[in-house]
Amino acid sequence: MSFRAVSTIYKYEMLRTWRTLFQSVASPVLSTSLYFVVFGTAIGSRIQAIEGVSYGLFIVPGLIMLAILTQSIANASFGIFFPKFTGAIYEVMSAPISFFEILLGYVGAAASKSFIIGIIILTTANLFVDIQVAHPIWMLTFLILTCISFSLLGFILGLWAKNFEQLQIVPLLIVTPLVFLGGTFYSVNMLPPIWQTITLFNPVLYLVSGFRWSFFEVSDVHVWLSLAVILSFLATCIAIVWWMFKTGYRLKK
């Protein structure tokens, strides 16, 4: 294991974030603030509390999830897609390191960045509403697991994508709907029964539910079920990445 190589990839990926600091951090913070103003304050004041939690508070965990999901996918996919696109990936591929080390560097950096953004958004939200975290350890566990697994998903996407269009289409057509239909802005109980059943197939629901439970002890599904789902999602991503590396998928000719 070459820690120096891993930390080099990590460091330069974080440096890239730093270079594009404004779009990396400012835009998720800005859009989250807008959600607060519109949903939390303007509309939220007319919506009654859900299971005893005011609407402004209720959407906080969902908004954080929304941001870190999109950010993880965007960062990790771009991080590996771009060198693949320019051809600069040749250097990483010819370096004396294993695929696992490459993964650790790229996904580690993307996940760290998402985690930082998650914390920043939480802090920003705290300016609008007074947030209490009932189970901080659970909260961090969900946050970290989500950052890692969706960064892995982004990495897979970046390896798979052959062009910029493919790189953008997946987040747009698949991830955004999943996130919006995953109980980010509502409780599943508020949906008609048929939609409640359909929603149960959406993995994002389990993330949002578990994460929300760690704040307010209010959830759509049991917290252990949430944990099981995120862990299986993580395991699936790891299996796919392992297969990709084993076969040199789209990296090695």
Next chain:
Amino acid sequence: MDTIISISNLSKVYANGHQALDDVSLDIKRGEILALLGPNGAGKTTLISTICGLVSPTSGSVTVNGFDIEEDYRQARELIGLVPQELTLSAFESLWHTIDFSRGLFGKPADVPYLEQLLKDLSLFDKKDQEIHMLSGGMKRRVLIAKALSHEPMILFLDEPTAGVDVGLRKDMWKIVHKLRDAGVTIILTTHYIEEAEAIADRVGVINKGKLLLVEDKDNLMQKLGKKQLIIELSEAIRVIPESLASYALVLSKAGNKLTYHYDTTADGTGITTLLQRTREAGLSLKDMQTKQSSLEDIFVDLVEEST
């Protein structure tokens, strides 16, 4: 001299069925400059990419300093620096960050003086804080060399190092290559330019359609395969070649004042002595005489034609 890279029966068939390497075997000697010469699509880049781990071989094996490129890839790759054919750089990083990244990626601890000296040697030092996209094509080529050398490799692969580089820079590049060789680095380069191989290589390998046609010491190659020409200039032009000289297959120039004789330097006798004698006997008077060695280019064209 001992072998640093040993390639045995290496073949590569790409996913689309194209055979880019066909049973290539080659031993590269420690400390030499080997030029791989071949037309477009010959398989030069594929060969280099396979050794460097970018292409997986279909069959055959390669060892680098005794380490198998697949089983002991870490030890093998540590020794190698690669300068790719294309200008593949991430545009928005600074030059300094780019080479610092390369060094770290290969597991070497930071060494600012070494990297600074490297940039100075490549006349890039004053550009070190610029972003890559602000550099010219020739500078980018040198940045790629700096990246490859950043981890102090024992072996350097240069895939067409002087493509798109002006004459002055090309000469500089050759100087760099010689300096590296003097420092003990083994260098493998590919080129389309025969003069380049002729100017800097110790050995030349000719590759076409995935087959390694030959590998020879450059000087030997020139001697062994090089036909020589003897050009005889006559004081008075003639219209026909005299009967007595018919067996020499001479070529008469249009103006009728030059006779060209092709001979093989490796043959038992060149036939020059008797030729000259018979020329005199035929009553021709000689004004001047010169011999010409075929260039590597002629040899190369012959070989490639033979193989097609």
